[in-house]
Amino acid sequence: MKLLKKLNFDYLQNQKIIIMKTQNKSEFKVTGEELLEKIRELIHEGNVRKIIIKNEKGETYLEIPIAIGVIGAILAPVFAAVGALAALAANFTIVVEKKEEDPRN
Numbered sequence: 001m002k003l004l005k006k007l008n009f010d011y012l013q014n015q016k017i018i019i020m021k022t023q024n025k026s027e028f029k030v031t032g033e034e035l036l037e038k039i040r041e042l043i044h045e046g047n048v049r050k051i052i053i054k055n056e057k058g059e060t061y062l063e064i065p066i067a068i069g070v071i072g073a074i075l076a077p078v079f080a081a082v083g084a085l086a087a088l089a090a091n092f093t094i095v096v097e098k099k100e101e102d103p104r105n
Contacts, residue, residue, distance in 0.1 A: 028094040032086040035094070039064075039082050042096055043075065052095040053085060061085050061092075 030038050035053070042048050043066060051064040062085060064078055085092075 024098045024100060026096045026098070028096070030092050030094060032088075032090055032092065035086045035092050036079060036082050038094060040079070042094070047099050048096055049099050050097040052097075053082065054093040054095065055089050056091050056093075058093070061088070 028038060039051060039053075042051060048066050050066060052060055053062045053064075054060050062081060
């Protein structure tokens with residue numbers, strides 16, 4: 001655990017997810033079963049600009065740009081695609097690009 005902290009990683013024991021953080025980017029390692037739930041959670045946070053889903057080899061499966069004011073009806077096809085991806089592989093990496101924070105705040 002200390003080594004993960006030193007390398008700028010967090011480990012969420014209850015979710016079994018390893019997260020790597022940089023200034024505006026985070027990576028989450030999830031299983032196929034956790035994929036859709038984690039994507040929904042990230043979109044709900046509201047500060048996400050783009051989500052990239054990769055397989056174990058680092059190959060990009062899907063890139064999801066998230067616009068301000070996106071509504072559920074628009075996201076339904078995205079959730080369907082993510083659900084289909086979950087059946088393709090056991091483990092995924094979710095790369096999350098967050099919106100730049102305004103330094104004036």
